[in-house]
Amino acid sequence: LLIIISIVYTVFAIQFGNTFVPTNRDYYTYALDAFLHGRLDLITPHTYDLSFFQNKWYLYWGPAPVLFILPFYLITGAYTSDIFYTLIAGILNTFLFYLLIIEFQKYFKIKLSSFLNSFLLVSFAFASPNFYLSLAGLVWHTNQIIAIFYLLIFYLFYFKFLKNDKKLSFFVLATIFFNLAWLTRYTLFINIAMFAYLFFHARMHHKKLPIKPIAIGISITALFISSFFLYNFLRFG
Secondary structure (H helix, E strand, C coil): CHHHHHHHHHHHHHHHCCCCCCCCCCHHHHHHHHHHCCCCCECCCCCCCCEEECCEEECCCCCCHHHHHHHHHHHHHHHCCHHHHHHHHHHHHHHHHHHHHHHHHHHHCCCCCHHHHHHHHHHHHHHCHHHHHCCCCCHHHHHHHHHHHHHHHHHHHHHHHHHCCCCHHHHHHHHHHHHHHHCCCHHHHHHHHHHHHHHHHHHHCCCCCCHHHHHHHHHHHHHHHHHHHHHHHHHHC
């Protein structure tokens, strides 16, 4: 089913245009190129929907997607197609969503039939914005698709940690990807509320309050927030 979904995504992306040719709104590619050359401003022939400050153009979306794009950039350089890497992220989201369904069931001890698992997967793949946003590149779509990519990984490792709360590495990874998610799309910071579930988890399993994970989570998140403030300070003073 996942292979069929991947094929359908690819066929529709090809119908939208040349999958291997960048759009004229591939700002994340320009942002990555700027970062690798020691700049924070974008040098691009297209400036629609960018922030203008002191005669320079800047990305106002979160910068974290450049980490996902980096492997593609290292292969094809500044000519990396935003349609292609957004499509790959969208397809990976369907795989991650399926893994999350399984992990969710393990933690809550729910058993769904193969039909219901397939129904949930197909609903996410084709009835959610993930389908449309994966097909055409463009900075607005790329931003949302990669944000969800990071967010799904956050939830995946979060539930893995809840299932086995001795594995602090799962919680560290969950916290890192939570921060990458909001550092892509700022409104996703609201997902920090999920960390409050640690208190309910401890009570339900008659355990002590998980002080160590909370301290780790606060430290990592504080580091990301500080980095974001520094990023803005270096750009705008």
